[in-house]
Amino acid sequence: MVRLLVPGYDRRSSEAALELAAAHPDLLDAAVGIHPHHVAGAAEADWRAVERLAAEAQVVAVGEIGLDFYRNLSAPAAQRDAFERQLALAVSVEKPVLVHDRDAHEDVTATLLASGSPRPVQVRGVLHCFSGDAAMAFRLAAAGFLVSFALPLSFRSAQGPRAAARALPSGTFLIETDAPWLAAGAGRRNEPTTALRVAAELAALRGVTVEDIAAQVGRTYRALLAR
C-alpha cells in the first residue's frame, strides 16, 4: 500500500491539499496548517478557515506548523503564538501535527514536550525533514513523536540525521520528499518518487533492504493515523 500525505502551508494550500486528497482518496491524505513563513500574512479569517478544515475527515493531521528561525519570515513571537495555537487545534481535533523546525531545535523540542496547560492532552506527531541529532530524535521518540527523513539524509554533512537514522528503533521514523523543495542536483525535480531515494539511503544506513524500510514506514504511518 502506498500513501502520501500532502500538507498545507497557508489557507489556500490547505484547501488545495484537501481538494487533491478528495480527488485521490486511494493514494492521498491531507494536512492543513499555517507554516511559520506564512504566519505573518495570515488574517483571522484564514485561521478560522484552517481550523474548520482541520475537522474534515480526509484531513489526517495539522501541518505544516512550527518554527523557522533561519529565515524568520514571520516574527519569532508570532511564530511561537501560531505554533501553540495549532498544537491546541491538533489536540482539539485529535489529530497529529507535522512540525517544521529550522534552526529552532531547542524551542521546538521544549514546546512539544511541554505538558499540562495550555494543552490538557499530550500532542503527538512528526518532525518533518528532521535536521537535529540522535539525542534530540531519541528524546522525541521517548515521548511518542516520529521523525521524518528527506533527501538531505544522503548528504555526508548531515551527521546528526544520519546518526539518528542508524540508531532509531523501527516504528519511530517516516520518509518524505518535502517536494517541491530540496531537489538535489541542478535541474533535478523533486517529486514523489524521490521518496525511493530516501528509502534507499535509509536502508543503506540501517543495513536492511529498501523493501524492509517500505514495510516499516507503511506500518508506522498507519499507526500514526490510527491512534
Ligand SMILES: [Zn+2]
Ligand atoms: Zn517544512
